[in-house]
Amino acid sequence: MRIPILLWLSLTLSLLSCGNNQASMGEPAAEVAADTDGSADMEMAPASEEASVDKSIVSAAVAAPGQNNEPISATPAANRKLIYHATVRMKVADLARANQRMDSLTRAVGAFVEGASEEREDGEWRHEMKIRVAPARFQTLLAGLGRLGTVESKQLTTADVTAQHADITARLVAKRALEQRYRALLAKANKVADMLEIEQKMGEIREDIEATESRLRTLNDEVSYSTITLTYYQELSQRRPDAPVLSFGSRLLQSFYNGWELLTDLVLGLMEAWPLVLLVAAVVAAVRAWRRRRASRAK
The missing domain is CATH 3.30.70.260 (ACT domain)
Incomplete structure (x- = not known):
């Protein structure tokens, strides 16, 4: 009776040890799988972000003109x-x-x-x-x-x-x-x-x-x-026109015209300055009268 009992105990212990080994082997596998999934998610995250950015740029480029009143x-x-x-x-x-x-x-x-x-x-x-x-x-x-x-x-x-x-x-x-x-x-x-x-x-x-x-x-x-x-x-x-050649008679006639214009300008100038002429004449007359009175008093 002791031999079957010992045999049964040895079989039971061996089965328990096998189960523990399988469980211990399963945990690393699960951790490896979890790490693999996590790294895959981390690698996919930047790609998804870049894809979203590209999509936003493309959508902004092809947006209808005048949408939201923005150029x-x-x-x-x-x-x-x-x-x-x-x-x-x-x-x-x-x-x-x-x-x-x-x-x-x-x-x-x-x-x-x-x-x-x-x-x-x-x-x-x-x-x-x-x-x-x-x-x-x-x-x-x-x-x-x-x-x-x-x-x-x-x-x-x-x-x-x-x-x-x-x-x-x-x-x-x-x-x-x-x-x-x-x-x-x-x-x-x-x-x-x-x-x-x-x-x-x-x-x-x-x-x-x-x-x-x-x-x-x-x-x-x-x-x-x-x-x-x-x-x-x-x-x-x-082209500048050549100067005309004037004869002596033409020059004499032109000089007469120039003298006449000078005399005319002088007369007109005196006529325009008549108030000044009258003032000078009055001053001269007053000075002469004063001198005559002074000379008569001296005698």
Whole structure:
């Protein structure tokens, strides 16, 4: 009986030791798994943060213009609204030939002359014009102008109107939507007073819409076509006339006229100074009378 009991006890102890070993082996495995999961979470956290930041930047870049009434600051350069303007003044040797070359140059780059004037003054034959050209040909046209003559001055300016364009567009959309709402109210109005009031409001909104559309058209035109204000001139030679040769008789007659003018000026000057002449005459008469009285007393 002792042998089966000892055998049973030994089996029981061996089973308990195996269970403890498996439990001790399971705990490190669980800790390793937990550490692995934790490190994976820590590695994924920065990636998720970067993804969220990228998404916010992209969403800000593609946001509709005028949303929240804030200008777009992440718009790509290719989509920006830029206005280019240049002012050029140059001197040419032959203005007529320069005009012909200007016509050929503007046709070659697809530009057109919006306004021109020509005048001769101050020893110059001057031509002024306002040229409109597509932005893609702006620099090409400027380079061509430099070959017409000697450039004396050149000024280039670039205006970024992206935010202004977006603001005007958003205002226009809002005003059109407001006009549609007033149209819906007008269709539902039953009273004459309400109808008149709504029509008055619609008239005011229509004026605002037309003014905003005009501003937007002007802005689009300035963006679509760059402007070059060009002035080129040719110096004109001024010949001095030769002095005429006067004969002796002509010189004698001219001297007589000069003497007559001198006498006339003298008489007129005395006539203008008559109060002073009278005052001097009165002083002289008083002095003489005083001297005569003094001489008579001395005798």
